[in-house]
Amino acid sequence: MALGVFAVDGPSLKVKAAHLRLEDEAAVLVPVKPAFNLLPTPTRLQILQELNTASRAERLQGEVIPVWALPDGTHLGFLAEPRLHTRMKAVTLPRVLANLNRVLRVTTPSAELSESVADTDELAPPPAAHGARVTTRRMSPDSSTAPAPVAVPAGAGGQAAPDPFADVQAAPTFAMLQTPSGRFAHDPSPAPARPSTPTLATYSRTFTPPAPDTPPVAPPEHRVPANEGRLRLVTMVFTDIVGSTEMKQRHGEHRAMELIQWHHGVVREVLSQSQTGEEVSTAGDSFFLVFQSPSDAVRFALRLQARLRVSPGQGYVVLDRVGIHVGEVFLTIESVAGKVRDYYGMQVDTCARVMSLAGGDQILMTRFAADNARQTLRNLTIPGLNPLHWVCHGLYLVKGVDEPIEVFEVGERGLAAMHTPSQDKRLHY
Numbered sequence: 001m002a003l004g005v006f007a008v009d010g011p012s013l014k015v016k017a018a019h020l021r022l023e024d025e026a027a028v029l030v031p032v033k034p035a036f037n038l039l040p041t042p043t044r045l046q047i048l049q050e051l052n053t054a055s056r057a058e059r060l061q062g063e064v065i066p067v068w069a070l071p072d073g074t075h076l077g078f079l080a081e082p083r084l085h086t087r088m089k090a091v092t093l094p095r096v097l098a099n100l101n102r103v104l105r106v107t108t109p110s111a112e113l114s115e116s117v118a119d120t121d122e123l124a125p126p127p128a129a130h131g132a133r134v135t136t137r138r139m140s141p142d143s144s145t146a147p148a149p150v151a152v153p154a155g156a157g158g159q160a161a162p163d164p165f166a167d168v169q170a171a172p173t174f175a176m177l178q179t180p181s182g183r184f185a186h187d188p189s190p191a192p193a194r195p196s197t198p199t200l201a202t203y204s205r206t207f208t209p210p211a212p213d214t215p216p217v218a219p220p221e222h223r224v225p226a227n228e229g230r231l232r233l234v235t236m237v238f239t240d241i242v243g244s245t246e247m248k249q250r251h252g253e254h255r256a257m258e259l260i261q262w263h264h265g266v267v268r269e270v271l272s273q274s275q276t277g278e279e280v281s282t283a284g285d286s287f288f289l290v291f292q293s294p295s296d297a298v299r300f301a302l303r304l305q306a307r308l309r310v311s312p313g314q315g316y317v318v319l320d321r322v323g324i325h326v327g328e329v330f331l332t333i334e335s336v337a338g339k340v341r342d343y344y345g346m347q348v349d350t351c352a353r354v355m356s357l358a359g360g361d362q363i364l365m366t367r368f369a370a371d372n373a374r375q376t377l378r379n380l381t382i383p384g385l386n387p388l389h390w391v392c393h394g395l396y397l398v399k400g401v402d403e404p405i406e407v408f409e410v411g412e413r414g415l416a417a418m419h420t421p422s423q424d425k426r427l428h429y
Helices: 034-038 041-057 083-090 094-099 111-116 244-251 252-272 294-308 346-357 367-377
Strands: 008-009 013-023 025-031 065-069 076-078 102-106 133-137 200-206 228-243 278-283 286-291 320-336 340-346 362-366 388-396 407-411
Touching: 013 041, 013 083, 013 094, 013 111, 025 041, 025 083, 025 102, 034 065, 041 065, 041 102, 041 111, 041 244, 041 252, 065 083, 228 252, 228 294, 228 340, 228 346, 244 252, 252 278, 252 286, 252 294, 278 340, 286 294, 294 320, 294 362, 294 367, 294 407, 320 346, 320 367, 346 362, 362 367, 367 388, 367 407
Parallel strands: 025 065, 320 362
Antiparallel strands: 008 013, 013 025, 013 102, 065 076, 133 200, 228 286, 228 320, 278 286, 320 340, 362 407, 388 407
């Protein structure tokens, strides 16, 4: 079955999408034709980039995930980062169809994107009788063969009723195939054979036609923050890829996108090693993170820079600049898909300004963060890292901050950049 929806308005393309919550994270699910899965990797990445650009223009939170219908009429194939695979297996075709609540406007769509979406009339699955009994038999995830056919009684009009509960009970076997970037995967069906003994499971459920998620995801202008205005003292970290525009010009859009996805995977991998780190948001090449203490933030930044010094291969280098600051911020807990927390205030802007002073492979911070982290990490060996080197670069005037701020740097001795930040913003006495 073809899956997707579009409308052409002049040179632009309007693509419907489902803005859903996947556990504690938002996602923008864009229906495409099953043939999308057979396109060359560069073409799929190009389409994904166009959809990402359109999603950011609509200010939607969460990863953009192309999805397509599998032959059973209930389950989905998808193109997503590996960390989302488990969550995506619980999303069914009926749920996506019932929640096409957003429209992405692609201003200059490629021919490949236009060919990858389908007409609205092709979206709906076959109707089923209300209250029909549904029995499914599926292989376990370790089965050596493809899932057994779904056995269902006839619904209204003699049509077989689909199994809307299959995603809850026993998902089919998926084969995760990675692209050269290593950050994307898809799940064709059936899975390749594996030498193990199949285990059968039988489930019986009463079918109820799917209903839209309740409550629906409200558009940004209608969101009502809860608990707004609560002050929190946090350690903030901003990271940003240096020279991303030059990277796109030098290596081309497709390879640059693969490198950026590799970079995002590294950031989240290193963040997962922290006991207190939390990803607040990501925009393009940048991350906004918070930690409970300056020492935790510095440890994360040092491990991230060490990890990024290991090239992804073929001579490519991705360098980050990092800014760290401690301050009181306003915490809001928002009723919006996927984004549970956000932080606002002057201190957030100050942290971003500190990061903007840094160059590639450089970690800068303000005095309070430096004094506390240096005291905690003094004479402490961090596994896998060289001894630390601390430098005070003096006072700097940055945009939007009335008083000069004192800027410090930390890095691995003999490896980190350790160079003086921008001279035009430095106060000289």
